Amino acid sequence: MRPHPHPMESHPHTPEILSPHTPEILYVTWRRYLPGEDPLLGEVLGGPFVAGVQSQGVAICAKHLLLNTQETLRFSTSTDADDRVWVEVYARPFAAAIRAGAASVMCGYNLLNGTDACGDARLLGALLRGRLGFRGFVMSDWWATRVPDASARGVDVSMPGNDNMFSSWLRTRQPSLLPHGPVLRTMARRVVRGMLASSA
Numbered sequence: 001m002r003p004h005p006h007p008m009e010s011h012p013h014t015p016e017i018l019s020p021h022t023p024e025i026l027y028v029t030w031r032r033y034l035p036g037e038d039p040l041l042g043e044v045l046g047g048p049f050v051a052g053v054q055s056q057g058v059a060i061c062a063k064h065l066l067l068n069t070q071e072t073l074r075f076s077t078s079t080d081a082d083d084r085v086w087v088e089v090y091a092r093p094f095a096a097a098i099r100a101g102a103a104s105v106m107c108g109y110n111l112l113n114g115t116d117a118c119g120d121a122r123l124l125g126a127l128l129r130g131r132l133g134f135r136g137f138v139m140s141d142w143w144a145t146r147v148p149d150a151s152a153r154g155v156d157v158s159m160p161g162n163d164n165m166f167s168s169w170l171r172t173r174q175p176s177l178l179p180h181g182p183v184l185r186t187m188a189r190r191v192v193r194g195m196l197a198s199s200a
Helices: 039-054 083-090 092-099 121-131 163-173 182-197
Strands: 024-027 032-035 059-065 104-107 137-140
Touching: 039 059, 039 092, 059 092, 059 121, 083 092, 083 121, 092 104, 104 121, 137 182
Parallel strands: 059 104, 104 137
Antiparallel strands: 024 032
């Protein structure tokens, strides 16, 4: 298991920050934001944070979608809530980040109502892109892509860890999608749209 990164972590050749964590509280000892239980605070702080950082030409990746509320057993814990709780409580910080133009959103390790967050078509489609109007790209956390057809379910960028699971599905199960199929075209458009919108 990889060590926790600093929340301001970015690739040395890509101007993108994996932050803000939403909802967020500052836990100084680890020098990172941990998920908290105050979505209102995340909503109030998240939008201005996104706008301020991206005004400097650095893309933002808001994380972790959704209900990623604990570190213990984070790979197997299912956080259960109905759609109203999603939208009216826990999605509020993400809605603020999206309104401010966040380039990307990161899905986390947890399960949501028994479904992997980085493989939940309702979460990434109906809620994130539908109700919240997100037009950028979805990035998985490291080792968080555990569903073979995650790309068809809304994940556009799979970070290192479970690489073969993400790419093998495209190569072996959907050969007609390569190299210019509709799923890959959509994924590419989302990545480019997010980066251009953030001026990164």
